[in-house]
Amino acid sequence: MNLVKATGTIGGLTLVSRVAGFAREMLMSRVMGASWQADAFFVAFRLPNTFRRLFGEGAFSAGFVPLYAQRLQGENGEAEAKNFSEEVLAVFAPTLVLFTVVFEIIMGPFVFLISGYEGEKLSLATLLTSITFPYLILISLVSLFSGILNSLARFTAAAFAPALLNLAMLSALIFVPVGGTVSATALAIAVTVGGVLQLGLLIAACKRAGIVLKLRRPKMTPGVRQFVRVVIPATLGAGVYQISAFIDTFFLARIGTGSLSYFNYADRLNQLPLGVIGAALGTAILPQVSKHVGANEPGKAAKVQGQAAELAMLLCLPAALALAVSAGPLASALFQGGRFTAEDARLTALTLSIIVLGLPAYVLVKVLTPGFYARQDTATPVKIACIVLVATVVLNFALIPPFGIAGLAAAIAICSWLNCVMLYVVLHRRGHFRIEGWLASRIARQLLAGVLMAAALYAIKLAIPNWFSGSTGHRMVGVLALVGGGMAVYFPAVWMLGGTDKEELRALFRRRRPYTDAG
Incomplete structure (x- = not known):
């Protein structure tokens, strides 16, 4: 290459x-200006992105890409790599869904702990974060399909996918330019819509590459155990970085509007x-x-x-x-x-x-x-x-x-x-x-x-x-x-x-x- x-x-x-x-x-x-509604949106946008970097891009790529690449070089090549991908997907997807549901339930106290907001500002930040948080599931699955395509030296779709999020948010600003709470809510909705568009693009790109993953029942196969052994330390490492990001958010929210x-x-x-x-x-x-x-x-x-x-x-x-x-x-x-x-x-x-x-x-x-x-x-x-x-x-x-x-x-x-x-x-x-x-x-x-x-x-x-x-x-x-x-x-x-x-x-x-x- x-x-x-x-x-x-x-x-x-x-x-x-x-x-x-x-x-x-x-x-x-x-x-939006530098208003309190803008600050509330940025809290809502940073939180799922922080967990995305925890579960999706860094840790997942660190564990998945080398193991997928090894299987591509193996005796059965793409068939073995595809089987490994399906095994990982079967465990990874339900884990993401469960994690998201738990955080949706505790969203109010969690946002308060991170931001220190109160009253109307806390209510808005909680609402916006509840809307954006499913983006975590979507973009983490994007990381899986991106890892497959990158291992096959097909970089185009994965590199272009983030543009769809930006275009979705840009559209929200163009069609809802009134500012304040209304525009902040439109932006939060656009985040999740952007995640749907990104996942759709990556699934289509994998299909063009001849990779169509089937949904299986979760099972701890030897391949999944190997993946978990590699990815848990990477997740802990990424978790350290994301704790740092939470600390930054904690201080930023308290420095001032x-x-x-x-x-x-x-x-x-x-x-x-x-x-x-x-x-x-x-x-x-x-x-x-x-x-x-x-x-x-x-x-x-x-x-x-x-x-x-x-x-x-x-x-x-x-x-x-x-x-x-x-x-x-x-x-x-x-x-x-x-x-x-x-x-x-x-x-x-x-x-x-x-x-x-x-x-x-x-x-x-x-x-x-x-x-x-x-x-x-x-x-x-x-x-x-x-x-x-x-x-x-x-x-x-x-x-x-x-x-x-x-x-x-x-x-x-x-x-x-x-x-x-x-x-x-x-x-x-x-x-x-x-x-x-x-x-x-x-x-x-x-x-x-x-x-x-x-x-x-x-x-x-x-x-x-x-x-x-x-x-x-x-x-x-x-x-x-x-x-x-x-x-x-x-x-x-x-x-x-x-x-x-x-x-x-x-x-x-x-x-x-x-x-x-x-x-």
Whole structure:
């Protein structure tokens, strides 16, 4: 499999989803503002998504994809893999339904515990969360079908599926633009509708690939037991991360009205390179690393990770620096307007400029963790995640009281680097992966090119300050000038400094095939 091609396919379609997501957020900020109804919706949206990351994407992929890939390479190939998928589905689906029913029953006390809301705000947040929570079932099943398609090197449908959620929510805002409780309720309904659309797309894509799963009675087969043994530590590890997310929500809800909105919009910009680069690379390399580990080819597995790290930093370093330097103009151009004031945009920009400092580390985590998952070692990331969780709690208590939302953003950035460093140190000590001299040299050159780009962006901001205020059109033109200027400096600089192989940089734009499978 070609790493650049796979990453380009996943990243390109993820970018389509992110663009739709930005359109959604731009309209949402203007319709909902930084109101208490907006905060209530963001609580309702974060809770099922937090559990989705717990049960669906991270833990499920960590356990399912390597085991599915192993069966594909076995004597019976696709038949054995399909049988394994049906066995897992038979246990996984009823578990999700039971979990969702339990939380629907205790929703009121649970939302109160997380948010601390009272009265009308608690009632609305509880209602909205009850509406959005079935999304957990739908999107977790999407993860199963995505894992099948990714193992078959069919990335298109899984990468495009999130766009359907964004389009559903965008439609709710377009047709119900009145704001307040009415628009918040329409958005909550759109979340569940989006999940139905995503699941339908993935089932259809699997059918086109010749994979039609039948529903069976739940049974603890040897394959399911093996899956459970792998996925439970991964779920515990993901649970540690999601406890951290609950802690963030807990503090955000108490910082003051609007804090959840500021964080949401800042994180939307932060998630753009993370989703397009980090998630795409992590998805693309896990089947490759699993294959080489299964074939007892550790050198080739490490080479895949090294190539992925280089590509990640080539794209992520300039993205992080650009977002930090341009946070103010970006937040103003994208979100300010309607019910979202200039002060709201300023606080969103402050949050963004701090949180993106941890972006390179977060992307590298997506490259490093497949080195554990491919070896069916989900326990080590759990232990590291526990340490990171403790650090997150300590930093939240230390930084949020004096600095508010800026302190929370700083805690997230610091802990992202702590997680990255600890994962790398363990892989290095075990001899599974190390930063070779060529990789360190290229990353250093990429960083230098990024610093030159950041200086150019700052100069552009000083040269045309009037373009970052006034009408939305003026602000958008100013942002386009920043984006164009940054790219015009970074990519020629990284080319001349030797920050990447020139053939590989050409492939990034022309979609050639220099990153071939080491096999």
